[in-house]
Amino acid sequence: MAVVGPKGGVGKTTISANLAISISRLGKKVVVVDLDLGASNLNSYLGIRNSKYTLDDFILNKVNSLQDIVLETGFENMGFICGGNIPGIANLHYSKKMKLIRNLSLLECDYVLLDLGAGASFNVVDFAIIAKESLLVTTPEVPSIINTYVFLKTLVFRRLEFAFKQFKNQQLLDLLAQAKDIEKNPHLKKMENIIKAVELIDGKASELILKLLARLKPALVLNRIRSDRDLKSGTAIQNLTKEYIGIECSKVLSVQEDASVGYAMARMKPAMLENPGSIFAKDITKIAKFLIQQQVYF
Ligand SMILES: Nc1ncnc2c1ncn2[C@@H]1O[C@H](COP(=O)(O)OP(=O)(O)OP(=O)(O)O)[C@@H](O)[C@H]1O
Ligand SMILES: [Mg+2]
Numbered sequence: 001m002a003v004v005g006p007k008g009g010v011g012k013t014t015i016s017a018n019l020a021i022s023i024s025r026l027g028k029k030v031v032v033v034d035l036d037l038g039a040s041n042l043n044s045y046l047g048i049r050n051s052k053y054t055l056d057d058f059i060l061n062k063v064n065s066l067q068d069i070v071l072e073t074g075f076e077n078m079g080f081i082c083g084g085n086i087p088g089i090a091n092l093h094y095s096k097k098m099k100l101i102r103n104l105s106l107l108e109c110d111y112v113l114l115d116l117g118a119g120a121s122f123n124v125v126d127f128a129i130i131a132k133e134s135l136l137v138t139t140p141e142v143p144s145i146i147n148t149y150v151f152l153k154t155l156v157f158r159r160l161e162f163a164f165k166q167f168k169n170q171q172l173l174d175l176l177a178q179a180k181d182i183e184k185n186p187h188l189k190k191m192e193n194i195i196k197a198v199e200l201i202d203g204k205a206s207e208l209i210l211k212l213l214a215r216l217k218p219a220l221v222l223n224r225i226r227s228d229r230d231l232k233s234g235t236a237i238q239n240l241t242k243e244y245i246g247i248e249c250s251k252v253l254s255v256q257e258d259a260s261v262g263y264a265m266a267r268m269k270p271a272m273l274e275n276p277g278s279i280f281a282k283d284i285t286k287i288a289k290f291l292i293q294q295q296v297y298f
Contacts, residue, residue, distance in 0.1 A: 040083020
């Protein structure tokens with residue numbers, strides 16, 4: 001499962017850390033991985049000060065497999081892979097990235113939770129695409145909503161580009177390039193029009209797009225909710241993504257603003273455990289139960 005979302009401290013790492021704890025407490029084996037390459041900080045959210053191994057050891061081939069660098073967290077059923085900080089880690093070579101992706105799928109657990117960096121860089125998008133499920137974290141403010149939409153659009157276009165390259169049809173790739181420039185090509189603003197244009201070029205390719213889009217169904221997590229009105233942002237995102245990029249964010253989950261999260265962070269303790277009875281802990285548990293009921297496995 002990938003935890004993704006826009007920049008601006010919307011709560012991706014807070015949710016990754018606490019959700020992992022919650023899933024493990026519900027009896028599932030989970031490994032949470034800090035993949036915010038070059039800006040890792042998940043360890044502090046888990047209250048872990050010294051990490052014997054980090055992702056650097058894997059990137060520099062000091063260990064054979066990713067499993068070798070899974071750290072104990074002190075929580076039953078839960079392992080942690082600490083982020084790396086070697087210079088250049090944010091620009092992982094393609095073959096290294098593929099090796100990392102292969103190793104992620106081999107980790108011995110029920111769930112792998114990836115805390116990804118902010119925004120829609122190639123790294124983030126590539127890791128988000130391999131995940132079976134994405135949790136799209138955002139706050140209800142307008143800039144976050146716009147960034148969330150842009151993130152999803154980038155993800156979808158990169159996925160389509162990858163698929164079209166396999167068709168080896170330059171016309172399809174040109175069409176995609178045109179669709180990226182909607183100022184010049186306003187007729188390609190909506191996904192349904194892109195699909196119609198693809199169909200005219202290659203009927204099989206348009207079928208493939210529909211299948212790919214149907215598979216990308218991120219669950220939306222609205223974080224730092226203060227009132228019921230804030231929940232309307234979820235509907236705004238759902239409408240935008242459906243109309244313009246053909247993606248259904250069918251499930252909207254929410255986590256309320258809770259001062260205890262900041263207090264726990266200041267003490268370098270996981271919020272879930274510092275205040276197990278808090279609104280935040282309850283909301284996170286609800287999300288963990290939803291994911292387990294969905295039987296989403298990596
Ligand atoms: N539900 C919440 N209630 C109160 N504070 C919260 C909540 N969720 C997150 N925060 C606070 O928001 C801040 C940013 O959270 P976090 O670091 O998880 O964001 P992020 O999306 O991972 O940021 P980045 O893009 O920098 O990785 C933290 O100080 C955290 O304590
Ligand atoms: Mg973060």
